[in-house]
Amino acid sequence: MNDKFIQEIDSKELSRLTKDAEKSAAPSAGKILWREFKEDKPALVALVLVVGFILFVIIYSFFINVNDLMKTDIMDYLTPPLQDGFFLGSDTSGRSIFKELVVGSRNSIGIAIGLTLISSTWGIAWGLISGYFGSFIDWTMQRVYDFMMMLPMTMMIIVLVTIIDKYNAVTLTLIFSFFYWLGTSRLIRSRTLSEAKKDYVAASKTSGTSSWKIIFLNILPNISSLIIIDTTLSFAENIGVETGLSYLGFGLPDNTPSLGSLIANANDPNNITQYWWTWLPAALEIIILCLAISYIGQVIRRSADSTQRHSK
């Protein structure tokens, strides 16, 4: 009787039971996130909008020849929108604003993604090492942090951009990354400090695990939700970094379109009122994009904190 029972459970029953057990266990982070997005329809719309827009911009800009686009054509001087085949009109050099917008978005978003990846990775590593080892290492790293905090960032970036004679999107991203890891590193450090005092780290230490293994295999996964939230929010912030400097004229070079340099069209008192189409679409695009991205960030933050979840 007993043997028979074991035999029966061994077959399909077992896989079904395992599935049931998995279902009733705590859902994975990805599942919670997906559920949270399904529950919050505006967030889902924002997510689809942002991802769709980024894909559209990347794919469409493959079909645009930037050199052709940036050529001056005096015949098309400041065409209003929806005339002569210009969807969003043209600027003072007769360039299509719509195409500039597409290529500019690709450049600006690309730089923001690169900047977020580099500066977040650096900031996370810095914060983890500084927070975990403490004592002298932490003290030294914090002095470096203090010094960097003192630097007037925008001014330093402008000075560096003027010094480097020939620069492109990659160099620009590296220059920005040099300054924009500070916030992340501070956040991660304070979290690592409290995490390093917990029992599982102590247990791991006493059983002889190496420090690097503890940092990257034990602590890092435990603060991963914080990292995801911080990365999303800093992505929204980083869009403002490059566009802001391009607006001032110290970002991407002149013949490379950027959302910032499009907004800089507004510097001309004539453009800002009469020829609004030269700069307003870019400004609105940045506003909507930043709002959508940080809204997604809020949803991720909510899903990481079980007390705030909308989906139960």
Added chain:
Amino acid sequence: MWKVILRRILIMIPEVILLSILVFVLAKMMPGDPFTGSINPRSSPAQIHHLMQINGLYDPWYQQYWNWVVHLFHGDLGQSYQYHEAVSTLIGERAINTLWLSIFTMVLTYLIAIPLGVYAGKNEGKLPDTIIRIYTYVTFCIPFFVILVVGLWIFGYVLNWFPTTGSISATSNGFFSGLGSRLYHMILPGLLGALFGTVNIVQYLRSEVIDAKHSDYVKTARAKGVPEKKIYKNHILRNSLLPIAAFGGYSITGLLNGSIFTESIFSYPGMGLLFINSISYRDYTVITALVLLFGILNLLGTLLSDIILGIVDPRIRIK
């Protein structure tokens, strides 16, 4: 407390020295020289060579740095090549404008943020709290320069309510009309800066009020029958508002860094605009002086905030 302050100031000294070297070397590495722009058909290369020589621009950088530091301690920041004026007087004029705008913005920020923060905390979880949260979230994530441009367009050009450039109109002389004109020029940039810079204060104050609301001393006061108004005035706000004072130092540094954008968008003749102009003219003396000044002001702002926090919150002092 004095020990803490003294230690902080001692740490500041090497930081400032390091910054000054860094800034000086970077400014020297910038391409071009300050005289290329002033060439006219009559000036020969030999003349420029001579100008470079008497200004000491051919010396090795450490020699130039040393001369600069010696002059710095005599209160001499050098001459601006672009404006043909002493850098200290030049920056002094502009600094007053920046200071006016920063203080104005800061006062407005506090005036807007404190009631909002308290109100949000008071109505935790209710509709006003949600609305205020949405407001802070929207203002937080939009890049500030975009707001300035759009604000300038709507209120400066389309509605024509505010002046679009400058810090004072040329026709206003006399003390009161001058003051009025100054204020009038500052309202739009100041208001935009304040409306979009409240996030930290509102969120901090909100959580402080919520914490205080559930604390034992407030429960005791309520149990004794103290009216709700008095509880807020005498118990909650007294505890929650003090740390907010400490945000002043941090917001000074934020405003200074934002001044580059604010001033170039509104053509407001302050230090930020001076910096942008000096960069395009390779005006080394002005650039180095400004970056150094901003760095030191950043340090002092943070120090000020930390000192206030230390006075207010004894737990920080012990550390």
